Amino acid sequence: MSLALPLLHQIEALILASDEPLSLQRLRDLTGAETTDIRTAAAEIESFYADRGIRLVQVGGGWQFRTAPEFAEVVQGLWQTRAPKLSRSTLETLAIIAYRQPTTRAEIEALRGVKTSSNIVAGLQERGWIKVVGRKEVPGRPHLFGTTKQFLTDFGLNSLRDLPDSSQLLDEDEIQQIITDNQTEESELKDAEAQTTESSNEVYDDEAEA
């Protein structure tokens, strides 16, 4: 018990709620604690759970709670009667890819307002619902994602055209509301788009006029 309990418990709560493994860096940003204290706390949590049903493990550069391997079989039983649900973050990511394809992770993150974990994208690829359709010619050459035939089949669609237009998903009042709300926030959002559209916009406009 070398540490103040709150830090240990804060870290425990953060790791449980996080969408992705939490790195030391992220934990430091979130708690404001020192590296050594975080390491000590994580080690304490790890040893605390060492012989329980839950384990704290280090994966993909961060910490995550997982079930203890010896209970694999019983845990497996969970999905024999009911398939797992798609998480909200997964659904949002998939919806953005469906509507905005071809799109990059940066755009998905700009729209969701949250960092999108690579787990989610990898999971969707594994599920066969999205695929890389190209790369975007911006620094870093990020992948461009699109949906697959499998996606259409599984969601009962003949083509993407069967998806309702985005404007139909909201009614007049809601659109009006959004417009009012956003007039004040307009500037904040400029940044996110600047990267994806504006620069290329200009190029296109020039060439079109030429």
Next chain:
Amino acid sequence: MSLALPLLHQIEALILASDEPLSLQRLRDLTGAETTDIRTAAAEIESFYADRGIRLVQVGGGWQFRTAPEFAEVVQGLWQTRAPKLSRSTLETLAIIAYRQPTTRAEIEALRGVKTSSNIVAGLQERGWIKVVGRKEVPGRPHLFGTTKQFLTDFGLNSLRDLPDSSQLLDEDEIQQIITDNQTEESELKDAEAQTTESSNEVYDDEAEA
């Protein structure tokens, strides 16, 4: 430590791995253990986590791990966006549906004394907190609304009985009774009205039993 550890740890692993609160019934099916043993184990896990960053809570008819409420602020830091505040009209509509279910929009409007916009009802449905549970057999056959399991889970309630103060809620007859009582005993009621509501409550209860 009255129980074999494996069961306790199995249950811990199962609850962590499940994407929804895990009911007693499912735990029994998955572990093959007896009801009493599962209850004992769950109670032990609950008290084990009572002062940590993670809590085991009973919500929506099952057990679920959640972050402790005192760490709301730091956990919130994981995301850029915060859960939007619920408007008073939304909360009042939800409260009426929760306490009076099944109920119609007309009843909600009569109670609140204002029109309830369809956006509010639609918004509550979209959040998965209310659903249409039937139709009222009156002209027009309006929808009857009730709350969902999701509502219980999201508001940290195990069942509708856990709604705050539900036993004190007065129905129309009880209110009429209070008014009559107050009118006949006018003289005693010149005090603060906080008292009046409570004391007349008791008066009613006595009479109901008589």
Next chain:
Amino acid sequence: MSEALQSAEPPVQGNPSDQHQTAHPNLPPVHLDAFEGPLDVLLHLIRSQKLDIFDIPIALITAQYMEIIEGQAALDLEVAGDYLVMASTLMQLKSRLLLPRPQLDDEGNEIDPRQELVAQLIAYEQYRVLAEEMDTLPRAGRDVFVRSIFPESDEVERPLPEADLDALLLAFRSVLKRVGGEVRHQIFTETISVREQMAFVLERLKAGGMQLDELLQGYPGREALVTTVLAILELWRQHLITVVQSECYGSITLLPQTAEDDA
């Protein structure tokens, strides 16, 4: 501070034919936007002045209520109706209370004309309080958080989740509600078919460059053709493909950016 003290004056002991004919002069100004309707306004008036809800001084309350309503610059027509109906109810009550002979019920007891309004106020107040209490419950996603991803030990093979179109559309709806500005504008003006075609063209160019004519072959109908051309222009604009025309009126070649660079 002084305002608060003044409005917390000793309880007004009203009676049916109460003598207050003018509004309480010390009520702090209120705006209707802060209220959930006429019942809410009445409860505010009653509670903030510590009036007896079972013996509401109707004349006083009516005057105060009318003052608030008349004080509003513009009443939203949709809400106005409810407030005006209440105004007329209050006026009626006021005049009925002035009648020399009260109405009697079947058993010969006096009927208090305020009874119905009081019942309504009490019923509403209960839910108003309960709504507040409900808001203080630790709410998932606001105060407490649950796991949203479920990685298990490597030994566990988690089956694939099932597709759910409704859930997908709801998820996109909530994204649309959150985003704003140019992004929103762009999303609303683009049609899904152009987006679909963009992905399709990119896919076809994966293997290498292609003549425009070749790509456009097999698109019967003007609409499909227009969609494809729009998709190509959009891809070009976004630097996702390169469009090369070697000479005026010469054939147009589409090149995937990646193929060129990877080579």
